[in-house]
Amino acid sequence: MARCPFGTQRTRRFIPWASIAIPGAGWLLFGLYPSLATIGYSFTRYSGLPGTPLNFCGMCNYHAAFTSLSDQLWSAVRVTLIYVVGVTVLQNAIGLGLALLLNRSGRSYTFYRALIFMPQIFSVTVVGAVFALMLDPYSGPAEKVVHGLFGTDSAFLGSSSLALPLVMLVNVWMFSGYSMLIYIAGLRNIPASVYEAAAMDGAGRFRTFRHVTWPLLASATTVNVFLTAMGTLGEYALILVLTGGNFGTKTLGLYMFQSAFGADSQLGYGSMLAMLQFVLTVVIGGGLLYTLRRREVAL
C-alpha cells in the first residue's frame, strides 16, 4: 500500500479541523476583532494613536452627532444617498448598454470587453490622481476640449455644481466594466429559443428587450444593483483624491475617514460614524434585496 502524502491516519483526522481553524483564526483576527473594536471605540474619545488613553465617554459621540453636529451628519447622509442612487442607476444603465453591445463572439469584442473592464484593476488613488490632473483647469486637457467645443471654461472639480457629478462619472467609468460582465453573464443564460419565439411572434428589437431580455436579466440586475449600491455606500478614497470632500462631495464614508484618520485624528468619533454607516448599509442593502427579490419572483 502506497504511503499517504498527508501523514498517518491519526494526523489526517486533524486536516479538516485545521482547514476550519486557519480561516477561522483569520476571521477572528481580521473580521470579528476589528468589528467589535469599532463598536467599542464608538463609545470613546480615543485618538487612535498608540499608547493614548481610550477616554470612555458613553454615548457622547452619538449624542453629538444627533445634536450639536447634526448638520454635518445629515449633509453627509444626503450626499451619500445622491451618490449611491446616481452611481447605481448610471453604472447599471451603462453596464447594461455595453453588455448588449459587446455580447458577441470574436476577438475584437473580447479585446473591447477587456479594455472596458481594465479601469477596475487600477488603484482608486491612481485613477483619482489621473482624473484630478486631467480636470485641472490650467494644466489639464479637459479644459482645452471643453473650451474648443463650447467656447467656455470651468473649474471642474472646484465647481460646487459640477464636482459631485464629475466624481460620480469617474466612479462609473471605473466600475462600468464590472457591471457589464455580470450583465453579459446574465445575457448568456437566456435561452436562444425564447428569442426565436419572440421573433416568430413578430416582436421588434425594443419589444424583445422590454418583454424578454429585461425580465430575464432580473437576477443579474439584482446582483449588479446590490453590489454597486453597497460598493458606493462606503466610497471615500476616490472622492478624497478628487475633491478632498469639498464642493459638496463629502459622503458619510469620507466624513468617517477624515474624522478618524484626518487632522482631527479622533478614532472614537470616526468609529461612531462607521456604526451609523453600518446601520445605513443594512437598511439600504436590506431594502434593496427585499425589493429586488420580490421583483424577481413577480417576473
Place this chain on the structure above:
Amino acid sequence: MRPRITVTLTAATVCLAGALTGCSSSSSDNSGGGSTTTLNIAEWTNPGAIQFTQWLSAKFEKAHPGVKIKLQQAPTANGAWGTLWNSLLQSKSVDLLALQAPTQAGFAPGYTSLKAQGAAALIEAGQLVDLKDQPFMKNYDPTMQAAMAGRNGHIYGVMAAEYSAAGAMWYKKDLLAKYHLDVPTTFQQFLDECETLKKAGVTPIFVSGKDGMQGGVWQGVMNQMLMQGKAPADSVKVGSDRADAFWKGTQSWTDPVYREASARYEKVMKYIEPNAAGVAQLTAPGVWASKSDDYPFLLDGSWDGAVIQQANPKLNMGFFTMPGTDDAAANRLTLKPDLTWVVPTSAKNKTLAMQWLTMFSEPENYKEWLKQTGSVSTQPALQNTGLSWMDWQNAHMTDAFPQLSSPWVPAGAPLDAGGPDFYKLTPIGKDSVDTILNRSASAYRKSVAG
C-alpha cells in the same frame, strides 16, 4: 468526543489568531543581518527636506559604520502621511519621526473636555522622549522650543522648521519691475498694484482654490489686525485668550475684526485667476512658475520655494507677506511652526536617533537644511540663508511673530466652526460674507454646546 473536538478546534483557532496577532504587532526594525543596525526615520514629502535628509543620512552612515538609515515618506495630501506615521508608531518601527509642532494650543484646557490630538496626544500619553537635556538642544532657543513642543517643563521635540503661511505671497521680480511696481507695504498699495496689473491685461494673483490656499489672505489680514501694536512674544497669549473667549462665548466669528478681514479678503479675491477653484495645490506652484509673463503673485506658503525653483530655475522670484492693513508697521511677517523631530518612547534605537539629531543640529548641517528647505532658522546663532528670494523675509525677521492659534473645536465639527468656509465664500463659492460669518458663528456655538 464532540465536546473535545469543539474545545480542540476553538483552542486551535484562538492560538492561531494569537500567533497572527503577535506577528502583526511585532516589529523588525533593526536587524539588517549581521552587525548592521537600521535607524528608521519617517518624514512627510517635501522635496527640499527629503533631499536634505537623504544627504545627511548618507553622511551619518559614513560616520557610523554598521548603521543603515531607512527613510520612509508620504505626501501630506489625502491623509497619506497621517496614515503612515500612525502605522509606524503602532508597529513600533520608527526611531525618529517628523511631526507638526503641537504648540500650546494643542492642549485645550480641562473645562473644554476636548482631548489632545496628534503630537499633543502623544505627549500627554508619554509616548515621546523628553529631549530637554540633550546636548544638541543648546543650539536652539529653549523658550521657543518649550512653547512649540513642551509640556510641564519638558521638551518633547525639536522644531527645526518654520515657514510663512498666513498672507504668504510669492512674486515675479521681473514682472513687477516691468510695470514699475514695488513690493507693497500697505493694503491699499497692494490693491492699487493689482488694479494696475489688471488694466495692463495681466491677471494679478494665482492661487490654488481647490485646496483652500485662498484662506491665507484672510488669515494674514486677521493675524496682522489682531497683533497690531503687540510684541511678537504676545502672540501665544493673544491666541489662547481668543480661543478662551470663543469657547466662553464672549467672542464670535461675527465680531467686527472678522467682518473687516472678510471684506478685505473679498477685495483681494477680485484679482485671482478665473477658475481658481479648480486649481490643485499640487500643480499651482509649477503652473505659476512656468508662466513668466502672467500672474505676478502666487498665494502659497514659503515652503514651496524649492518646488518653484525646480519648475523654472530661471525665474527671478521673490517673497513677501501680503500687507493686510494700511499701517505699514502692522504688516508683519507671521511664522507657522512646522517640522518637529520627535523620538518615540517605543524607538529601538534611541541613542542613534539622538546622534542623528546631534549631527542635524550642527551649524554647518543645519545651514544646509535651511538652504534646501527655505525654512526660517530656529537656531538663534544662525541667520537665515542667503537664498535670493529670502531678502524681504530676512529684512522683516525682527518683528515677525508666530501665527495665532485657532479657537478650539471638537472632533467632527464642520469646517465652518473653525472659521469662514472659503470654499463657500465668494468668489470660490457663492455665499456672501454675512452668510458665511453667521453660519460660522452658529456652527461654532452649536459644536461646542455638545
